Amino acid sequence: MEKGIIVKGIGGFYYIKRGQNIYECKARGKFRNKKITPLVGDYVFFTFNNITNQGVIEDIIDRNVExxxxxxxxxxxxxxxxxxxxxxxxxxxxxxxxxxxxxxxxxxxxxxxxxxxxxxxxxxxxxxxxxxxxxxxxxxxxxxxxxxxxxxxxxxxxxxxxxxxxxxxxxxxxxxxxxxxxxxxxxxxxxxxxxxxxxxxxxxxxxxxxxxxxxSPGFTSLNIDYIDSEELCNLFPEFRQYVEECKFNNCLHTNEPICGVKDALGKGYISKDRYNNYIEILTQIQKKKNRRY
Structure with missing residues (x-):
């Protein structure tokens, strides 16, 4: 087997670069059965038939990021x-x-x-x-x-x-x-x-x-409702240093008393625009979660 990296995928065909060459391959059915789709950036092992000029992805090396x-x-x-x-x-x-x-x-x-x-x-x-x-x-x-x-x-x-x-x-x-x-x-x-x-x-x-x-293809909207509402504030790096000053461990920085993030906002240490976007996104996540239940 050869090792390479997927550089493009179109219509069920994957183009794998190894050295200076590009190999057109299809994925084995086992990936579909396991509900695994090869991705651009995947390092893979593949076999290639020089007679048919077609290859097969045999295995996908564990991903660091997906x-x-x-x-x-x-x-x-x-x-x-x-x-x-x-x-x-x-x-x-x-x-x-x-x-x-x-x-x-x-x-x-x-x-x-x-x-x-x-x-x-x-x-x-x-x-x-x-x-x-x-x-x-x-x-x-x-x-x-x-x-x-x-x-x-x-x-x-x-x-x-x-x-x-x-x-x-x-x-x-x-x-x-x-x-x-x-x-x-x-x-x-x-x-x-x-x-x-x-x-x-x-x-x-x-x-x-x-x-x-x-x-990558551009877009005009993005769904991030899979993120937990209590985790959201940690994804705003400028919030992190102030979270320790909150009274409650599960503080969402909205209406809670003694909130380090809101205090920092009031003092101008956090952008109002960023905080307002945080509140809007938090509200969307909570509404989506409530609809599930």
Whole structure:
């Protein structure tokens, strides 16, 4: 058997890279029986028939990380990309993506793209909201080559996923990082002011300077109702140091007395925008949980 990594999956066919070669394979029926779907990023053992030019995935090596959206395995970090304009930033969606990535223990970076289209005040407002999270924030412009060198440094020798809404410029950034990728880029819909989907599937692409990157399909909504309401606050890194000052161990930081998080909010140590998004997301999770019962 040979060992390789799945770099693309389309229509039940999986494309496995080993060395400099790509092998087209199908998965054995045992995976379907066990309800296991091979994912981009999976390290696998496979056999290949040179006569039929077709291979079979025999086994999947245990995953370190498994993401649902995008469906990819074994990534080291996530670069969350949002545009400063066209489309306008949806900070609640940004927070949901950050929460999902924190839940999977990924290293996180926030890339704010298209900074050439808006005033510095708009950029500074968003930076101020996320400054206390501890996440690195990378202002970026593909038109002016701002932030591209820093993104290259971050991507080197790691498996990274680019995530974010459609139209924010994920593919454009990656084309700047490595021009030979030639990823398709799209325009913003004039009617709905959202990006058009140009990436149709997840694909793991090898970088010349070392590392792999996933350019995933964009989205405009995200369901994170599977996260427990009591666990949610721990996925906001700037909340953690204040949780110990709460009177109750199961404090949700809403209406409870003697709450360290609300006290920090009142003193300006926590962004009101982040806290308000926390409350909105918490309410959604609780409503979904109540409907189950």
């Amino acid at each position: 993401l649902i959206r995008p469906p990819v395995a074994n990534v080291d970090q996530a670069i969350i990309v949002f545009a400063l304009k066209n489309p306008s930033p949806n900070l609640r969606l940004l927070d949901k993506i950050l929460i999902m990535s924190e839940y999977k223990n990924l290293s996180l970076k926030i890339c704010i793209n298209k900074i050439d289209l808006a005033k510095d005040e708009s950029l500074n407002e968003i930076i101020e909201i996320y400054r206390k999270t501890g996440y690195e924030i990378i202002p970026c412009s593909t038109k002016k080559d701002i932030g591209i060198d820093r993104i290259k440094e971050i991507l080197k020798n790691k498996i990274s996923v680019f995530a974010g809404p459609s139209g924010v410029g994920k593919s454009s950034i990656l084309n700047k990082v490595q021009s030979g990728l030639k990823l398709k880029t799209g325009e913003i819909s004039s009617k709905i002011k959202r990006g058009k989907h140009t990436t149709r599937h997840c694909e793991l692409m090898e970088l010349d300077f070392g590392g792999w990157v996933v350019d």
